[in-house]
Amino acid sequence: MDKADVEKIAHLARLAIDQKDIARYARDLSNILDLVKQMEKVETNEVIPMSHPLDATQRLRPDEITETNQREHFQKNAPLVDTGLYLVPKVIE
């Protein structure tokens, strides 16, 4: 893991990182990836990946409206709103 790797991952993760923290991130991530490399010893060519602990699949339900509109309630938690809208910096010039 070098500086460019860390900066690329931070961009993908949408995290600002301080230049002074890059070396520590590189070291920590390298150590974690070393730990992860232990799995290479396991032969898994014929193994089916397991994404759910009970191998369950998504349950479907009838396509009916079950939620009520709680916009005002939800907007109380928003950092910046105006007349029912969530405000962000200008996206399109």
Place this chain on the structure above:
Amino acid sequence: MHHKSLTELSAALQGRKISSEELTRFFLDRIGRLDTTLNSFITVTEELALEQARSADKRIAAGDAGVLTGIPVAHKDIFCTQGVRTTCGSRMLENFSAPYDATAIARIASSGTVMLGKTNMDEFAMGSSNETSYFGPVKNPWDGERVPGGSSGGSAAAVAARLAPIATGTDTGGSIRQPASFCNVTGIKPTYGRVSRYGMIAYASSLDQGGVIARNAEDAALLLGAMAGVDPRDSTSVDLPVPDYMTTLSESLRGVKVGLPREWYGDGLDSGVRAVVEAALTSLAGLGVELVDINLPHSPYCIPCYYVIAMSEASSNLSRYDGVRFGHRCENPRDLLDLYIRSRAEGFGTEVKRRIMTGTFSLSAGYYDAYYLKALKVRRLIAEDFRRAFEKVDILAGPVAPTPAFALGEHMDDPVTMYLQDIYTLPLNLAGLPGMSVPAGFDRGLPVGLQLIANHWEEARLFNMAHRYQQETDWHHFVPSRFAGQSETEQNDPD
């Protein structure tokens, strides 16, 4: 009063020996006096608690009370509680007031319980020591220089110090069982899908499961019974009947086969912990169980497998915190990207960022197959190990953690040594199995738990074995002397 079990408190309430309001004031007073040194609560909901207590008293007076009506409960601050600040231990949610109740919380509340407050935890449940909380570390009630374990450290410390009769917790890789072990309380992580995750703030969705931290197995069984069951709002909750755990609590253990995973009794296990666990196994043998050696050959790969899956799921789940609709927002963002990256950098702590970064890497183009997909394949092999074990035995027993509670700061500089703490607990989350930590003794004055594991949906077996063990032993009665107070029925510090 703080030494009474749920059943005893319930009897006192129903028999009008005490009102729920008096009981609630008693625990609020203990929290006020004693939690300053522990920091086990992030928010104490005094007014709401007294209001709920008075309504519980009305139900009791009207003869409309169940066994949990009027009982004070503390909730881990990962569960959404309507109108009450829900922080998940993070600056990101410092001012977040939950718009609804988590299903688990709503179910407990409908039985008439009283919420004392929200307990401290590792930030977004990422940690094994409670030191990553934005609201400061929790101290272990047995030794203020040591960690209570994590991530449900606040719940475990609060129950251990008798600041609450019982508490909720969540467990993604050991976050109920390890703090229960470090604090001398009884904790259960149920089968994946047993308790609804709706309103339980997500860390790793295929591993997270809500559960209980209690003084004993009987109390834990009572509360889990109230929390558990299918929920239309959580498509991963499973539609199976929830048995009445109380009816099988006292069944004989004669002939029950208990498997001992040999890989868990190797070099990594502290000798003091080993001695406590082995003594507990001898006690179980005295109750008629048959001890059998078994193997879990893929044990060495559990930690890397777990951390790839947990961090990948975390990086995806935590992408919702963008500073737009809720949560922390940075000052004066230049543009939308700046808003995202600085809000997230400021709102998340170091360990959360480390896990998001690692997970993002594991899921990124070019590395997905080698890391994430590989981990999902290894996960199946680990689950298969357990499946084969449960063809031979009814329960597995072993240590909860390699050591007793470690010192504050001891593992904070090296994330990998912190991750090794979870070596005996996280395999269950990978396989979706239920597990329990039961107080089993002390090593150099620090509590040590015994881990019991059952096959999917067999929580009743765990409660039965833990309860019978607790009928024969008194480890679960020990309370740290600072918090023991006056009592004729209970013992204090073992030292």
